[in-house]
Amino acid sequence: MPMDAGNNGKQRPQDKFDLLAKEQGYRSRAAFKLLQLDTLFRFLPTARAVLDLCAAPGGWVQVAVSRAAPGAFVVGVDLAPIRPIRGALSLKEDITASARCGAAVRRLMDSRGVASFEVVLHDGVGRKKKGGNRSVCGGTSASAAQEATATQSALVMDAVRLATMFLAPNGTFITKFFRCQDYKAIMFCLKQLFERVHLSRPVASRSTPAEIYVICLRYKAPANIQPELLDLKHLHLLSVDAEKSKR
Numbered sequence: 752m753p754m755d756a757g758n759n760g761k762q763r764p765q766d767k768f769d770l771l772a773k774e775q776g777y778r779s780r781a782a783f784k785l786l787q788l789d790t791l792f793r794f795l796p797t798a799r800a801v802l803d804l805c806a807a808p809g810g811w812v813q814v815a816v817s818r819a820a821p822g823a824f825v826v827g828v829d830l831a832p833i834r835p836i837r838g839a840l841s842l843k844e845d846i847t848a849s850a851r852c853g854a855a856v857r858r859l860m861d862s863r864g865v866a867s868f869e870v871v872l873h874d875g876v877g878r879k880k881k882g883g884n885r886s887v888c889g890g891t892s893a894s895a896a897q898e899a900t901a902t903q904s905a906l907v908m909d910a911v912r913l914a915t916m917f918l919a920p921n922g923t924f925i926t927k928f929f930r931c932q933d934y935k936a937i938m939f940c941l942k943q944l945f946e947r948v949h950l951s952r953p954v955a956s957r958s959t960p961a962e963i964y965v966i967c968l969r970y971k972a973p974a975n976i977q978p979e980l981l982d983l984k985h986l987h988l989l990s991v992d993a994e995k996s997k998r
């Protein structure tokens with residue numbers, strides 16, 4: 752069976768989506784996840800501007816260019832350089848440095864006269880720290896798994912922070928997520944910011960790790976967002992309080 756390098760650099764067997772991606776010219780099998788999500792929720796066809804956070808090698812950017820409104824402004828951001836894709840722009844930035852990354856995105860928007868994005872996508876996988884345990888994709892021990900999910904949750908919150916900076920009212924935010932101890936806290940945050948929040952697991956998702964996608968529809972665009980709402984520590988407390996008050 753042919754093998755591919757996974758996110759943690761380990762060889763993993765190729766499956767039908769790897770082969771389909773090669774056949775159809777997509778840079779990653781992940782492209783099929785976005786195609787499936789968009790087929791279910793139809794957020795791309797009306798989008799005039801799409802921001803893809805953690806976009807390399809660019810499979811989701813390719814899908815965004817092909818499915819969004821003709822001539823849409825599509826921007827991919829990643830720590831790694833993204834080879835040019837016709838119809839899209841890219842930025843080499845770290846989304847955890849939200850002020851710097853946000854300023855770079857804003858400069859690009861200003862240069863094209865774009866005020867906001869109708870869709871913000873996030874398919875990031877937290878990278879392991881130097882000398883640390885393995886990433887979320889390869890963690891085996893309990894402490895490795897805990898460290899990996901903490902990194903992943905923090906990355907999701909960085910993506911949410913950037914989404915709140917740029918999303919248009921009624922916009923859509925999609926993020927990858929791994930079920931973990933932060934699940935309720937992050938869902939609490941998303942439910943405050945969006946009218947509808949759905950979970951989906953595209954068939955192109957691998958079974959390990961147990962990834963899931965959160966589809967957040969109709970951004971409420973609040974005029975002020977309390978910093979606590981974007982802070983995981985506070986979110987844990989807020990979500991516990993909200994559950995207590997429901998009882």
Ligand SMILES: C[S@@+](CC[C@H](N)C(=O)[O-])C[C@H]1O[C@@H](n2cnc3c(N)ncnc32)[C@H](O)[C@@H]1O
Pocket residue numbers: 778779781782804805806807808809810811812828829830831844845846847874875876877878906
């Ligand atoms: C699963 S890949 C994304 C695949 C992409 N959706 C596609 O279709 O090709 C995850 C990406 O997250 C990126 N990433 C992880 N941490 C990041 C960070 N702090 N800032 C920007 N990109 C990051 C990695 O470099 C990697 O390219």
